[in-house]
Amino acid sequence: MTDTAQVNADDPVNRKALLDAAERLMLEEGYAAVTTRRVAARAGLKPQLVHYYFESMDQLLLDLVRRATAHGRDTLARVLASPKPLRRLWEWSTDTEATALQIEMMALGNHRKAIRAELADGARRLRRMQVDALSEALERSGIVDDVTRTDALMMVLASVSRVLVMEKSLGVTAGHRNVRALVEHYLDRLESGS
Amino acid sequence: MTDTAQVNADDPVNRKALLDAAERLMLEEGYAAVTTRRVAARAGLKPQLVHYYFESMDQLLLDLVRRATAHGRDTLARVLASPKPLRRLWEWSTDTEATALQIEMMALGNHRKAIRAELADGARRLRRMQVDALSEALERSGIVDDVTRTDALMMVLASVSRVLVMEKSLGVTAGHRNVRALVEHYLDRLESGS
DNA sequence: GTCTATATAATGATAGAC
DNA sequence: GTCTATCATTATATAGAC
Secondary structure, eight states, X not given: OTTTSOXXXXXXXXXXHHHHHHHXXXXXXXXXXXXXHHHHHHHTSOTHHHHHHOSXXXXXXXXHHHHHHHHHHHHHHHHHTSSXXXXXXXXXXXXXXXXXXXXXXXXXXXXXXHHHHHHHHHHHXXXXXXXXXXXXXXXXXXXOOOHHHHHHHXXXXXXXXXXXXXXXXXXXXXXXXXXXXXXXXXXXXXXXXX | OTTTSOTXXXXXXXXXXXXXXXXXXXXXXXGGXXXXXXXXXXXXXXXXXXXXXXXXXXXXXXXXXXXXXXXXXXXHHHHHTSSSXXXXXXXXXXXXXXXXXXXXXXXXXXTOHHHHHHHHHHHHHHHHHHHHHHHHHHHHXXXXXXXXXXXXXXXXXXXXXXXXXXXXXXXXXTTHHHHHHHHHHHHHHHSOOO
């Protein structure tokens, strides 16, 4: 699959700089802060260059989302290739920055068809990779579960990690320590070895 | 508690109309669409009236969030007063519109201190009410669990319902049917009677 | 409380020189 | 590819008449 690896292979320097600036802006100040002038200022470039590299602001945002979903797939593939894939998956999913960006993009995509489609496709692919990993881990550990429960379980893990990050960034941590302990206890049972 | 009941008691008609318009706009087109002119246009009023009723757009947004959190508390109180509080809570939490608005406001609050504080306070209060309800239900059903697990369990329920709604609005439904069945089976065990 | 009129800044985008 | 210059549009917000 040539589109998952080498995400920024042939990206001109300034184009990449603009996307990086847009990503930082979105993360720090929200998607509404991603404007022509502010993106350019952050990249240390002239605003007109934004229109040279991108057809429109909508296109820049879509390209940004595409880059992020592709990067997410690359990272997840690396995560799942580790000795304890579920443990590493849990750590990655509860990583604040990566998930915070996802949430902002989801709010953005809520009202832009093309972006929503890209996010949905990205989410489906990630979920499939995750379910496969959980399924293998269950088999390996001897706790062979049926497909139905595996599916549901992955959904629970994905949901809890996401909301943990959302609430943490909000300043709400009620129940977090307890649910973390619960999940980590479960993961330890699945991946017990060193 | 005078602040939880009668949320819009002494609200002038046009002020309420503006808040309603802002809420619909935020829901349908995102927080970036909540501008002076568009809010006014949707309410069928002149843009200048926005500034008459609200000190600034930031203040309008904050007032909107306050009204929504207060309304959420009222609704939750009613939900939890029903014969099957957990079942009704689950139904309410997986209701698309109410949760979609919460998500949009969370994205908005991510970058505005006052709004984030209001959302955090609102979320903490809701969670406390929910944990209490779950705790009571566990006791009533005889499945008396320790505080630690009750806390974690409520966090799981809240997380799954929220992500179910987020993903559904995105068009992703992988694992939804299965996790719903899992949760509903559990809730049935807790609240078995008619 | 609602109106007309207006100030001021930021927005996305384009034309054309180099 | 990058620049200067500029456009039309929209944004928040205010002053003052009624």
